[in-house]
Amino acid sequence: MNFPNCGIDLTRPRVMGVLNVTPDSFSDGGRFNSLDTAIEQAEAMVRAGASFIDVGGESTRPGATPVSLTEELDRVCPVVELIKRNLDIVVSVDTSTPEVMVEAVAAGAGLINDVRALQREGAMNTAINLGVPVCLMHMQGVPETMQDNPHYDSVVDVVEDYLLTCSNQLVNGGFDRSKIIIDPGFGFGKTLSHNLQLLNAVDRFSGHGYPVLVGVSRKSMIGSILNKPVDERMIGSVAAATIAAYKGASILRVHDVEETVDAMSVVQALLEE
Ligand code: PT1
Numbered sequence: 001m002n003f004p005n006c007g008i009d010l011t012r013p014r015v016m017g018v019l020n021v022t023p024d025s026f027s028d029g030g031r032f033n034s035l036d037t038a039i040e041q042a043e044a045m046v047r048a049g050a051s052f053i054d055v056g057g058e059s060t061r062p063g064a065t066p067v068s069l070t071e072e073l074d075r076v077c078p079v080v081e082l083i084k085r086n087l088d089i090v091v092s093v094d095t096s097t098p099e100v101m102v103e104a105v106a107a108g109a110g111l112i113n114d115v116r117a118l119q120r121e122g123a124m125n126t127a128i129n130l131g132v133p134v135c136l137m138h139m140q141g142v143p144e145t146m147q148d149n150p151h152y153d154s155v156v157d158v159v160e161d162y163l164l165t166c167s168n169q170l171v172n173g174g175f176d177r178s179k180i181i182i183d184p185g186f187g188f189g190k191t192l193s194h195n196l197q198l199l200n201a202v203d204r205f206s207g208h209g210y211p212v213l214v215g216v217s218r219k220s221m222i223g224s225i226l227n228k229p230v231d232e233r234m235i236g237s238v239a240a241a242t243i244a245a246y247k248g249a250s251i252l253r254v255h256d257v258e259e260t261v262d263a264m265s266v267v268q269a270l271l272e273e
Helices: 031-047 069-086 098-106 123-130 155-172 192-200 202-208 220-226 234-246 257-272
Strands: 014-020 052-056 090-094 111-114 134-137 180-183 251-254
Touching: 014 031, 014 257, 031 052, 031 069, 052 069, 052 111, 069 090, 069 098, 090 098, 098 111, 098 123, 111 123, 123 155, 134 155, 155 180, 155 192, 155 202, 192 202, 192 220, 192 234, 220 234, 234 251, 234 257, 251 257
Parallel strands: 014 052, 014 251, 052 090, 090 111, 111 134, 134 180
Antiparallel strands: none
């Protein structure tokens, strides 16, 4: 499938590098230091073969608390601008906040990655007006409490229905269908079994004509399988990304770019044979 609207060819699996600009990295330390670190990390990910860099100023991992608008704007926009000024890469902005979408796109972001699938007040109209590609992700509940006993009758059916409903809302609002990416939302209100059922069903998600984005990198689903802490989950994460790509995922959102890019070359070689 082609993806002409942000210049990335998705006929082969592509890697999106994660760049966190959440409080820990941006708290009290000097602003220049933080920007320096961010651009260094971004540069390393581009050299390692990333096709996208995902910049996020709100932590959405389990238990995370919300962030204020000014805080999110201050964290995200300078980093987006600096990356676009220095590197030739598509920057994706990980946000659910319309104001951040507007400012980040003005700063050069070429993709909106919304873990709330544009369901926040004003987000859908903002995305339609901006016209850049969007990634719609499924989440059950809110980050603070989403891992407190998640339940589904059939997780694959529920997530698929949700993503198709959100996509249709967007298309009905006049948004170009070819700019929509869908994401099952691994770890967002899901047990290990739910996550594994979704991983096994990536081919079903990719059968709807939308590119599929998968983010499993270093998540607790990998940690539960391996019984290993977050800094020892690289190989398990690459294995899961490999399976997802073999089942048709187009974009893999990861921390370990170089390793995942190699794995994607192996998948691509096999898919081409
Ligand atoms: C994702 C994703 C994201 N994940 C998209 N955006 C995060 N499109 C942030 C854990 O279980 O998968 N897709 N933006 C990070 N969120 C989590 C969730 C981090 C769960 C860790 C876990 O450990």
